[in-house]
Amino acid sequence: MTPVHPLPNRPLTVAVLGASGAVGQELLQLLQERNFPVSELRLLASARSAGQICQWNGQAIAVQEVSESSFQDVDLVLASAGGSVSRQWREAVVSAGAVMVDNSSAFRMDDDVPLVVPEVNPQAAAEHNGVIANPNCTTILLTLALAPLAAKRSMHRVVVSTYQSASGAGARAMEELKDLSRVVLDGGTPNSEVLPHSLAFNLFLHNSPLQSNSYCEEEMKMVHETRKIMGLPGLRFTATCVRVPVLRAHSEAVNVEFAEPFPVKEARELLAAAPGVELLEDPASNRFPMPTDVTGRDPVVVGRIRQDISEENALEFWLCGDQIRKGAALNAIQIAELLLPAA
Template sequence: MTVSHPLTTAARPAALPQRPLRIAILGATGAVGQELLQLLDERRFPVAELRPLASPRSAGQTLAWQGRSLTIEPVTEEAFDGVDLVLASAGGSVSKQWAPLAAAAGAVVIDNSSAFRMDPSVPLVVPEVNPEAAFSHGGIIANPNCTTILLTLALAPLAARRPIRRVVVSTYQSASGAGARAMEELQRLSRTVLDGGEPVSEVLPHSLAFNLFLHNSPLQPSGYCEEELKMLNETRKIMGLPDLRLTATCVRVPVLRAHSEAVNIEFAEPFPVEEARQLLARAPGVELLENFEANRFPMPTDVTGRDPVAVGRIRQDLSDPNALELWLCGDQIRKGAALNAIQIAELLRDPAGLTAATVSAGGAA
């Protein structure tokens, strides 16, 4: 369903002011909210005022940030008065309720939920892939799904060189994708199993302790779950390839906070492995990590707490002369969520300051 927004691009400047900004974090107590706070500090983002917002049950609690104690405020319409930027990570229903009101109050909202991603009036942005899209916003910019962000960082530099015909991807998704409580549950239930007990999950539908299961997002009539369809639809939108053929199988695995993906990419013509390797090695946001002699390729522990998406084991698909295979890992909370949002804000403040690879992929063959 298309959401009607209160403002259009003509009603506001596309860029953020150069001065220090008044920032509200919607969902400040969650895993991504906590990472946003850390990244604002790490990246020395110019903050004039920071307002942590959360549900009424969290209101009045305090958060430590830059040596100060910040009091969490409940989300109200007045909470957005005078705010320049809202970083929202509190779920789709919360964003649908509050993001349009924050935009109407004059803020730019960068939303990490799925609420606006497929709205044709809302840009869906990965700064290294489609930075120009960020400046077509009407007050709200959507942050893509974590698996999509990681995937498009690897696809974009390759698609810019040769048209992509089809992508087949299998994901291995960490507990962090289900939030801080799921991460805590994985740790707790792992101890239960090691102590000889029976793990009983309360956050996820099944225990992740020494286990895995197909992604638990709602199944659709097609037999695909929502998470898999997000990868298809969001990748098409970000890369400007509305006819891209992409299929995904998403799996939840017992890893705390980094996602992995096995990716098969079919091109319109053969793509030399070494050429692909060189393109990915210099692609922004990507780190090449592969040692075939040692059989050493990216692992979740390589990227946990780090910015780059690690890509490796790039090889020729033996079943198709036009296809390549690769493996990637990326921190779901960081580049898969909070970092991408901060980078969008940095791009809006300083369009020339962010190294970006604008993709002109043409079209899917």
């Protein structure tokens, strides 16, 4: 299948849907940093955010309330306003001849929508029919580390525990963590309004809805999305997702079982050479990746790679990645870059 709406060979009219949010603001920064070929930038959001002024590339651009006419003559829509908003405007976007790169969960598991991590399955982007889905943040970070290992040995099972920062719940959750931390330090009682529980000096199991199998929605996103991206529909996979009192950047503890033993030295070399991955290991100082190592940075940083002492065919490792950047905005921009005509 060839793309129904490939991006044209000229500077593009780009719309950012959800421009006022944390990911939307990161998208604006990355469009400028990566010199994406933009001729016109439209900032779209709900009526509540309309009129806000954003600075981009030396311009002051007003946020507009999204409407049917917003997508006229638009080439690319970078959507990060939530699943219901993406579903509401999908037809208007595609009918206008634009390509939507969507950061919500609305279309990720649709058979006709590619789910893409450019370093892992770039070829899938060409299979789009007007919409390409950006995976969940934890899935993006994880598959960057799994892919180079799976390319060398058959992967049988993945067990992952995530430690997810406030940034995963948006800009308001980040502000609430800061505010409630001050309340606790001042001896007060924190009362959360954005999240169901206070994250200040606290953590809790991910608050997405529980499914019939007693896994939460966030955990099942990782299961289904990882299988789809890596082309491993039968991969045995289990996850536990936890919200932790970190402002920005997610961490994951990963256990991977293969069909045969996987030497640690070989795994370390593969991960060190993998695109989008950086190795950080200093056993002498007991120094391994931390959220502060990746905040505001592109790579997923991996470390503490070790043999699982309970299973000879399994490896353990730890990773950290910026949820707003590679876990959302950067991956979306990289998907769009795959659609640009070759230089």
